[in-house]
Amino acid sequence: MFRLTLHSLWSHKRRLISTCLAVLLGVAFMAGTLVLTSTLNSVFDSLFKGMGEGVDAQVRGPILFESEFQGTQRDLIDESVVDEIEAVPGVAATEPFAASFSITLLDAEGETMGGFGPPTIVANWESDPDLASYTLAEGRPPEAPGEAVIDKAAANDGPFAIGDEIELITPTGRETKTVVGLARFGDADSAAGSIYVATTLEEAQRLAGEPNRLVSVGVRAEPGISSAEMVQRLKDADLFEGADIVTGQEAADEMASDVKEGLGFFSVILSVFAAIALFVGWFVISNTFSILVAQRTRELALLRAVGASRRQVLGSVLLEGWVVGLLSAVLGFFAGVALAAAAMAALRAIGIDLPSASLVITPVVAVVSIVIGLGITTVAAFMPAIRATRVPPIAALRDVAIDQSGRSRVRLVLGILALLLGLVSIVPAFGDDPLTSDLPGIGIGMGLIVLSVLLLAPVVARPMARAVGLVVKGLVVVREKVGAVFSSRSSSTDAHQVIGDLARENAMRNPGRTASTASALIIGVTLIGFITIFANSAQRSITSAIDNGFTGDFIVQPASQTSFTGVTPDLGRELAEVDGVETVTAISIFIGEMRTEDGEATEARVNGIDPTTFGQVFAVRMSQGSLTDLVPGTIVVDRLIAQERGIEVGDTLELVAVGGFTAEFEVVALSNDPALLGQWSVSNEDSERLTAVPTDAMLGLLLEDGVSSAEARPDLEAVVDEYPTMKIQDREEFTGSLIGQISALLNVIYALLGISIVIAVIGIANTLSLSIHERTRELGLLRAMGMTRSQLRASVRWEAVIVALMGTAVGLILSIGLSYTLVKALSSQGFSDFDVPVGGMVFVVAFGAILGVAAALWPAYKASKLNVLEAIAAE
Amino acid sequence: MTPASIETSPTSAQNGNVAARAIDALKIYGEGDTAVTALAGVTVDFTKGQFTAIMGPSGSGKSTLMHCLAGLDSLTSGSVWIExxxxxxxxxxxxxxxxxxxxxxxxxxxxxxxxLSAEENMVLPLSLAGGSVDKAWFDQVVQTVGLGNRLSHRPSELSGGQQQRVAVARALASKPAIIFADEPTGNLDSRSSTEILNFMRQAVDDYEQTIVMVTHDPFSASFADRVLVLADGDIVHEIGSPTTESIIDFMKTFGD
Structure with missing residues (x-):
């Protein structure tokens, strides 16, 4: 039996190539993600390992709160602690550390550096080589306030040399330093692309706005004292309230794990897309095996007739699946490694300087790839294999093989159940005020609906193919007529009708097969359509939020969307002085932890606003109370979050901000404008009180009556140009920049979904090839009857277009329904508009049809090259 | 035994009375040691309005001759003509x-x-050509074939005999110069066979259709106007106005 299986496999090896390709692509995506993640993990491990070495203990401030996006937030410690630490027996040396992350370095041209991800760190130069993370490569350490050491990568990019002046944009303005030395981070020119500027300790503290305060103190123990012993002694010394003391290794591990957590998120996203690709691949494999089993009905029946047991038949089909799975998994694994290498090269190309170039390929990755490849083919081949065992021996004597896949009653019942359950689950989305807590249920409901469509597809495939076929038939006639105008070939409606009929009938003859082929495309189109409509609705919602909510003329905001650095309040004051400016309102943003009266804590992104001027530039919708109620000591909370947290007007909230500032606020009003105002807003006076160096994140400008934007702009730009981290935008530019961010994200998602679409197209091509193989005789007959090669190609092509359009149409309908559901579910969170981009959707449909044609190219070519004599003699 | 080759009126190609013709048709499959001669230089005419049966043992070249005459296969040398x-x-x-x-x-x-339905199958060559259907002729064919009420049925809903009748009707519908039938009754019971053969005979008699039929069966061949017997790639005998008996008698001597 084993030999027989291998023979059979070999005999239709060409038919399995595309199946292998479908598995291979999915596995490659998955393996690539895993290899890339583990490589980056190891890179960061080695990067941070150096930091822990030599440091026996690290003294840090008390933990304030855990921020989801910015890691553990700690209070700073007073400089005087250094003396106390040095007094602890066994301490050989200490190294204070002060740093700021809100400063931007300008390059030699005066343009901002970094800003696309890795941060800029301005810190004090650590002189103790055992305790420092950077080492001096050239020059000398900074000795005066006007001197700085920068990392070599930044010096190369600047470009800067020792003796050059560098400019820093700080929260208080502009600073100039002279480069006196260049530093390296371990073996690398930079710490994973971050920019490092080191000054004297006092200068670093001043730049951070925290004189006499430190982030941490590194401690080296005298010889003979272990790190653990040193930590214990420091703890016993009772340095200050809440002191957080760990070994250097632990501190380094914590930093590494923070970075890795971020990577983990990235890896989960990639894995989701890889899983989608594999899921699509599953349809392709399952379909291929269904067809192969159907085509081999006679052969299998003969085997059963001569005494093969059901188990042997099952084994033989499954074995084929395993061989295909193993082969594609192994190849996919290597393709994945190549992908990861390409991704690393791409990271380096965009300027992320990563040491230790070699890829980390763990046995786990190899095993996971192979298990996934094998697993998915086994599961996919299982149902066809079961069907193969049901072939009765008598079938050997029957004439025609019938593909019975996809018609089971169980499928129908499950499909309807999933559909009903899904519909019930999404009901809350259409209520008056969908809550955040409803979202998981709605999400599951949406998933169930997709599942039900995939389950029910074979049931509705026949009527659908008929309907789509009729549309296509019209298209055929039009298309061929148009074609006839341009080519000298004489053609008439009749011939094209018969080709259209044939294509449609062929698409209808195996509803299960057609559905399963279309399903692969349904998944891809649904996801693409869903994301497109959702993003478009988000963009439309933003536009209308600005249209309705922004009554001013200009916005000044950070030039780089990924940097969180604010600008000195001087800018706002200077802009207010410009002729023609009526009002400038400043908005600051800071992170903190909000605690309700019953002790519940939430991470909060808090806006600081000026209640009087804010209302002149922005029209905010309020749910209860007024924005003018906002005075120091009070807070305005978004209606929805208030509802979820049980917060009411009159409640008192406690806020702990980054940097350790704490304050209590009375809730005075509830806002209903999450797009404009976010969730928590306090007065500017309070936000200044709660941040070390007050900065403005954004400024809104209103011009005097009669002053046009164009008139005022040159003067305003002249002011803003002095602050290179900021840019001025009029209403259109502001809207455009927000919309542009979503478009950029959309493109990334399209690229990641692309591989699923490629697999779906392979699936269509594969099914067509197999079907054509099955129809050899019939095609031979048609050719003998006088069908020309181009007519035959056209009929195959149109069949593919019908299948592709079916998948596209169902995907479109699904994506419209699902995105509508999600937009409704998020309606209370600022999603005001549902908008289907007609152009985009037309493009998706056209794209689907083009994919159909592309998928049909090879099968159609093969069909037209068919030898008529052999075909009519077949079997 | 190999009787002398039959000379079948080697007239000029302009002869308007000839529907199809082969001149020195040579067909060799393969090369060198493995070369097989399927047609050893056949010269034959098929007169318009005549029903010809081609017989011969397996491998005698009768199918090859038909495929070459129909333009499905190409010759190594020689020529074939249609009209x-x-x-x-x-x-x-x-x-x-x-x-x-x-x-x-x-x-x-x-x-x-x-x-495709029976009707769609019948008009398929016409549809492929983009020509319009001669309604009167089509109705006449349908009437003769006796499938009036089954035109909208799919082939799977027709019996084997009905399917073959649709096939003959399709061949007739486009009024071709010549119809090639390759064992058209090979899969049918004797009653259905007789029906089909009568139908083909009628097409020749009533509409002057030219038909060339390859068959193994002396009974089928007896419906033809003449029987050509092939052996080793050449025509070795011709039986005019054949009857089942005369064919069987010849085949007996031929088989020895």
């Missing part, structure tokens, strides 16, 4: 058009496209 057109000079596309417009086919089985 004065030399097929050996035609390109693939022209051959396809010729098959579509001037040649009718009836195969042993799988004659019909399963996804």
């Amino acid at each position: 004065g057109i030399d097929l050996t000079t035609l390109k693939e596309r022209q051959l396809t058009q010729l098959r579509r417009d001037r040649v009718g086919f009836v195969f042993q089985a799988f004659n019909l496209v399963p996804t």
Whole structure:
């Protein structure tokens, strides 16, 4: 039996190539993600390992709160602690550390550096080589306030040399330093692309706005004292309230794990897309095996007739699946490694300087790839294999093989159940005020609906193919007529009708097969359509939020969307002085932890606003109370979050901000404008009180009556140009920049979904090839009857277009329904508009049809090259 | 035993009375040691309005002769003509058009496209050519074939005999120069066979259709106007006005 299986496999090896390709692509995506993640993990491990070495203990401030996006937030410690630490027996040396992350370095041209991800760190130069993370490569350490050491990568990019002046944009303005030395981070020119500027300790503290305060103190123990012993002694010394003391290794591990957590998120996203690709691949494999089993009905029946047991038949089909799975998994694994290498090269190309170039390929990755490849083919081949065992021996004597896949009653019942359950689950989305807590249920409901469509597809495939076929038939006639105008070939409606009929009938003859082929495309189109409509609705919602909510003329905001650095309040004051400016309102943003009266804590992104001027530039919708109620000591909370947290007007909230500032606020009003105002807003006076160096994140400008934007702009730009981290935008530019961010994200998602679409197209091509193989005789007959090669190609092509359009149409309908559901579910969170981009959707449909044609190219070519004599003699 | 080759009126190609003809048709498959001669220089005419049966043992070249005459296969040398057109000079596309417009086919089985109805199958060559259906002629064919109420049925809903009748009707519908039938009754019971053969006979008698039929069966061949017997790639005998008995008698001596 084993030999027989291998023979059979070999005999239709060409038919399995595309199946292998479908598995291979999915596995490659998955393996690539895993290899890339583990490589980056190891890179960061080695990067941070150096930091822990030599440091026996690290003294840090008390933990304030855990921020989801910015890691553990700690209070700073007073400089005087250094003396106390040095007094602890066994301490050989200490190294204070002060740093700021809100400063931007300008390059030699005066343009901002970094800003696309890795941060800029301005810190004090650590002189103790055992305790420092950077080492001096050239020059000398900074000795005066006007001197700085920068990392070599930044010096190369600047470009800067020792003796050059560098400019820093700080929260208080502009600073100039002279480069006196260049530093390296371990073996690398930079710490994973971050920019490092080191000054004297006092200068670093001043730049951070925290004189006499430190982030941490590194401690080296005298010889003979272990790190653990040193930590214990420091703890016993009772340095200050809440002191957080760990070994250097632990501190380094914590930093590494923070970075890795971020990577983990990235890896989960990639894995989701890889899983989608594999899921699509599953349809392709399952379909291929269904067809192969159907085509081999006679052969299998003969085997059963001569005494093969059901188990042997099952084994033989499954074995084929395993061989295909193993082969594609192994190849996919290597393709994945190549992908990861390409991704690393791409990271380096965009300027992320990563040491230790070699890829980390763990046995786990190899095993996971192979298990996934094998697993998915086994599961996919299982149902066809079961069907193969049901072939009765008598079938050997029957004439025609019938593909019975996809018609089971169980499928129908499950499909309807999933559909009903899904519909019930999404009901809350259409209520008056969908809550955040409803979202998981709605999400599951949406998933169930997709599942039900995939389950029910074979049931509705026949009527659908008929309907789509009729549309296509019209298209055929039009298309061929148009074609006839341009080519000298004489053609008439009749011939094209018969080709259209044939294509449609062929698409209808195996509803299960057609559905399963279309399903692969349904998944891809649904996801693409869903994301497109959702993003478009988000963009439309933003536009209308600005249209309705922004009554001013200009916005000044950070030039780089990924940097969180604010600008000195001087800018706002200077802009207010410009002729023609009526009002400038400043908005600051800071992170903190909000605690309700019953002790519940939430991470909060808090806006600081000026209640009087804010209302002149922005029209905010309020749910209860007024924005003018906002005075120091009070807070305005978004209606929805208030509802979820049980917060009411009159409640008192406690806020702990980054940097350790704490304050209590009375809730005075509830806002209903999450797009404009976010969730928590306090007065500017309070936000200044709660941040070390007050900065403005954004400024809104209103011009005097009669002053046009164009008139005022040159003067305003002249002011803003002095602050290179900021840019001025009029209403259109502001809207455009927000919309542009979503478009950029959309493109990334399209690229990641692309591989699923490629697999779906392979699936269509594969099914067509197999079907054509099955129809050899019939095609031979048609050719003998006088069908020309181009007519035959056209009929195959149109069949593919019908299948592709079916998948596209169902995907479109699904994506419209699902995105509508999600937009409704998020309606209370600022999603005001549902908008289907007609152009985009037309493009998706056209794209689907083009994919159909592309998928049909090879099968159609093969069909037209068919030898008529052999075909009519077949079997 | 090898009787002398039959000379079948080697007239000029302009002879308007000839539907199809082969001149010195030579077909060799393979090369060198493995070369097989399928047609050893056959010269034969098929007169218009005549029903010819081709018989011969397996491997005698009768199917090859038919395929070459129909433009489905090419000759190694020699020429085949249909209505004065030399097929050996035609390109693939022209051959396809010729098959579509001037040649009718009836195969042993799988004659019909399963996804099309009986009527659609009948008009298929016409549809492919983009020509309009001669309604009166089509109705006449349908009436003769006796399928009036089953025209909208799919092939799977028709019996084997009905399917073959549809196939013959299809061949007739485009009024071709010649119909090639490859064992059209090979899969049928004797009653259905007789029906089909009578139908073909009628087409020849009433509409002056030219038919060439390959068969193994002396009873089937007896419906033809003449029987050509092939052996080793050449025509070795011709029986005019055959009867089942005269064919069986010849075959007996031939088999020895």
